[in-house]
Amino acid sequence: MPYLRPVPADQSAPPAGADTGQATGERSVPEQDPRVQWVATLAVIVAGALTIRPMGLSGQGLAVAVLFVVNAASLLARRLPEHRVPPRLALVWLTLGVVAAAALIGVSSSGTSYLFAFFLAGHIGYRLETRPALLLAGLCSLLCGAVLYLRLGPEQDPLAWTFGLATGIPVLIGIVNRTQRRAVRAAIEAAESAERAARAEARTAVLTERGRIARDVHDVLAHSLAGINMQLELADALIATGDLNKVREAHEKAHDLVKESLKQAQWTVHALREDTLPLPESLAAMLASSGHRDALTVTGTERGLPAKVVQNLLRIAQEALTNAARHAPGGAVEVELTFAPASTTLRIRNRPATGGVGAGGGSGMGLIGMRERVALLGGTLTAGPVAEGPHQGDWQVEAVIPA
Numbered sequence: 001m002p003y004l005r006p007v008p009a010d011q012s013a014p015p016a017g018a019d020t021g022q023a024t025g026e027r028s029v030p031e032q033d034p035r036v037q038w039v040a041t042l043a044v045i046v047a048g049a050l051t052i053r054p055m056g057l058s059g060q061g062l063a064v065a066v067l068f069v070v071n072a073a074s075l076l077a078r079r080l081p082e083h084r085v086p087p088r089l090a091l092v093w094l095t096l097g098v099v100a101a102a103a104l105i106g107v108s109s110s111g112t113s114y115l116f117a118f119f120l121a122g123h124i125g126y127r128l129e130t131r132p133a134l135l136l137a138g139l140c141s142l143l144c145g146a147v148l149y150l151r152l153g154p155e156q157d158p159l160a161w162t163f164g165l166a167t168g169i170p171v172l173i174g175i176v177n178r179t180q181r182r183a184v185r186a187a188i189e190a191a192e193s194a195e196r197a198a199r200a201e202a203r204t205a206v207l208t209e210r211g212r213i214a215r216d217v218h219d220v221l222a223h224s225l226a227g228i229n230m231q232l233e234l235a236d237a238l239i240a241t242g243d244l245n246k247v248r249e250a251h252e253k254a255h256d257l258v259k260e261s262l263k264q265a266q267w268t269v270h271a272l273r274e275d276t277l278p279l280p281e282s283l284a285a286m287l288a289s290s291g292h293r294d295a296l297t298v299t300g301t302e303r304g305l306p307a308k309v310v311q312n313l314l315r316i317a318q319e320a321l322t323n324a325a326r327h328a329p330g331g332a333v334e335v336e337l338t339f340a341p342a343s344t345t346l347r348i349r350n351r352p353a354t355g356g357v358g359a360g361g362g363s364g365m366g367l368i369g370m371r372e373r374v375a376l377l378g379g380t381l382t383a384g385p386v387a388e389g390p391h392q393g394d395w396q397v398e399a400v401i402p403a
Helices: 034-051 059-079 087-107 114-127 130-152 158-168 171-239 244-272 279-289 307-327 365-376
Strands: 296-300 333-339 343-350 380-385 395-402
Touching: 034 059, 034 114, 059 087, 059 114, 087 114, 087 130, 114 130, 114 158, 114 171, 130 158, 130 171, 171 244, 171 365, 279 296, 279 307, 279 333, 307 333, 307 343, 307 365, 307 395, 365 380, 365 395
Parallel strands: 296 333
Antiparallel strands: 333 343, 343 395, 380 395
C-alpha cells in the first residue's frame, strides 16, 4: 500500500542572529507511522514465502523463486526516499515490478502472489504523477487479468480471472494519499512563508522605532546640550579674565538651557506615551507650557488620528517651538491645525525676534528630522519665511499629512 515519506522536522526558531529571510527547514508532515509500512511489507513477503507454490531450485519452482525475489525487492524499494530516486528510474522500477508481479501470478499454482500486484499498484499512485500512474496501473490490471484468463481458461468462472483486473484499483488510494500530502506540505510552506514575512516585518518595525527614538534623542538633547556646553566653556574662559558679571551671565544662560531641556523632555515623554491625548489637546498643553496660551487655532471637523501621526506631529511642533524660542525670542507664535477631508495640516508660525538672539546656530538636523518624520507618514513639509500675505516676514513650518 502507499505510504507517506517522513520529512525532517523544523526547528522551533532560527539561531540568534540568523537571517530571518532564510528558510527554517521543512516541517514534519502528518503521516502514516513508517513502522506500519515495514510491517505491511514484511507481512506480504512472509505470506508469499509460506503460500506461493511451487518454489524450489529447478524447473518451475526455480522460476517462481526468482520472480518471488524480484517482487520482494520491488516491494522493499518502496522505502527509498523520493529525492534519491529520479522519476524516470521510479517509472522503470515500478514497471518491472508490475511485469514481475503478473509473471509470478502466471507461473505459480497457488498462494498470495496477487498481493504483490495490489501493493505495487498502490505505491504507483503515490510515487508517480497522476497520468503515468493511471497508465501503469491500467497495464497492471490488464497483465494480471490476461495472465489469469490464459491460466484458468475461458470455461472458468469469470469472477476468478476478472479478479486480476482489480489489481490496479489501489492506485486511486495512492493518488489520494499523494494529493493530501502535497496539500499539507503546501499549507505548511505557506505558513512558514507567512512567518518569515511576519519576522521581517517585525524587524523592520524595530529598525523604524530605533530611528524614531534616535530622532527624538537628537531633538531633545542635541541642541540643548550643545548650547549648555558652549555656555559652560564660555564661563570657563571668562574666569581667567576676572569678569565675574559675564561669568554669571554665562551660567544663567546655561541654567536657562537646562530648564528648557527639562521642558522638552516632558514634551517628549508625553508624545511617546501610548495613551496620548487627542492632537488638539496635546498641542494646547504644549503651547501653554511654553508660554503661548491661546495660540492654537483648529479648523475643520476634528477626527481621531493614529497614534503614530499624533506622535510625529507633536515632535514636529516641539522642534518648531524650540527653534522659535532659540532664533526668535520674544516673537509671537501661532499654531494652526486644519482637518480637511483628504489631509491634516499643521502650521507653526513665529514673528521676528523682539529680544536678543543667542550666539550660535543650530546643527540643521532638526529640520532634517522633521522632514524624515513627515516622509514616514507619506506627507510633505515646507519650512521658511512667508513671502506674502498678512503673515509676510514670519517664519513658518507647514506639515501636510494625507488622511
